[in-house]
Amino acid sequence: MTRKIEIVEVGPRDGLQNDPAMMSTDTKIEFVERLIAAGVRRMEAASFVHPKLVPAMADSDDVMQRVPRQDGVKYIGLALNERGMRRALEAGCDEVNYVMVASPGFGLKNQNATPDETADLFDRIAILAHDEGVPVSVTVSVAFGDPFDGEVDPAVVAQLAGRARAAGAVEFAMGDTIGVADPWKVRKTLDLVRAQSGDMRLRMHFHNTRNTAMANIYAAVEAGVDVIDASVGGIGGCPFAPAATGNVATEDVVYMLERGGFDTGLDLGKLIETAKWLETDGLKHPVDSALSRAGAFPAPAR
Template sequence: MTSQRPTSVDIVEVGPRDGLQNDSHLLSTDAKVEMIRRLAEAGLRRIEAASFVNPKRVPQMADAEAVLARVVDLPGVSVSGLVLNARGFERALAAKLREISFVAVATDTMATRNQGTTALGLVETWSDLAVRAKDAGLFRSVTIAVAFGCPFEGEVALDRVIDIARAVAESGVDEISLADTIGVATPRMVEERFAALARAVPGVPMRAHFHNTRNTGYANADAALRSGVTVLDASLGGLGGCPFAPGATGNIATEDLVSMLERDRVASGISLEALRDATCWLEGEMGRRLPGHAAHVTPWPAVLAA
């Protein structure tokens, strides 16, 4: 395990998907497209724009194809979609995506609530999809949900997470993410689990997904960077939550994460000023202030100049 922060990091913007999926305020298709456009202009190069799910279960994603049709060819941006099964994979292919995300789950109860099968069933689903995605030339990212704790089963054994990661890697994957779906991780847990992941699947790039439910998300993000993680998820304004995980609140805010990284001299290639503007615009669309902070405080250089 490394204790040094990297000089640069990639940020995956998950606001248009994970940020919106649990929100009662339904954004229009035009507003979602505008959100993604603003994120791209701010410098985000990986944007998770939609999920291919049953719209009766997740109404915010009912217009997935309509949104993707207008953003899939944004210059210099890899637009991805969340795929949960073979039907979702077919929809992703039809949408001409170049990157897909898949969710494996570390507990059976959460897997049943979220995807209607067991944890092993999801591993088996990925075994099939991994081959098909490779043949289609897609970048394949797999997230292991509730990797730090489950709202139904409580503590999740590290061995359970690692066994799933090994099975996913054996099927084929380009990146593995550990997700703190309900915001119960601590920096020590993050260091421990990513160190174990690195040993279990050497050479596979590691990604981290944190929710800020208990206000530990940013400390966990820093711990992940010091543990060899090269990709972090974040959501504009700190939007987020899971429809099938009681108590899950928002993701770490993209603008707050970028602000922290800038102060630590970790490059992200993203404009904090543009993110601040995008957050304020999104708050107007949502009709409320969002959980993030950086959009509402004076930029640090301006304090020095005052």
């Protein structure tokens, strides 16, 4: 039987939050509709952080009101504190994602919190989602390396996985926020995390900043991970590496996995069309994916 790999599309949230194009709400809805047409059934669509910090996500309530509710599509909203969690729940998100940090350097700069403090806060606000019956997931940022502190100890990530599970997270995502992971460290981290994760699902979030995202995904899939984050066109960079590639591109991941015999449920041609639409209409600037440049294979060459 064909193994299914779920790709969580993060383009409409992680992909857009730092993009200089400041996509309009109307265009975001069109983006979401294009993604659904390409087969996406789970996506990050909104972020309930302070609009002064992330102006591109200021319309998240409005976006959540207008996204199509069909075909079993699930929308994930991001929340980093109690106020965000309440807003995400009120906005009707199907799932709320919370971010822990794996290292204090990045944590203090980005969320003004140490790893333990981000786990403590999750204990308190996860309850709000539980009360509403809404699933919560956790992403741990800088899980493989911190731009200020350097290497991250996989044992810390595993400890956070234990905390996330204890607080009732349904899923735990390891985020390579600055794109430094290698597949050997991915495996080592997964080995340690599994000892703490029980039946909590595992998910991987890789940036291709140093061209290792696809190798990391391959390593994770071989290690049994069934859920992978990606963004169409690879949109969404890291402010700490402005010249570099950000999220791994959905179409690249789909190409590799489908060729490897996995079922992603996504339509490669429509993903490539969506990447091209981002360039011409959605964002009006180039995006970075290999498949949108090279095209699929086998392709008619004669």
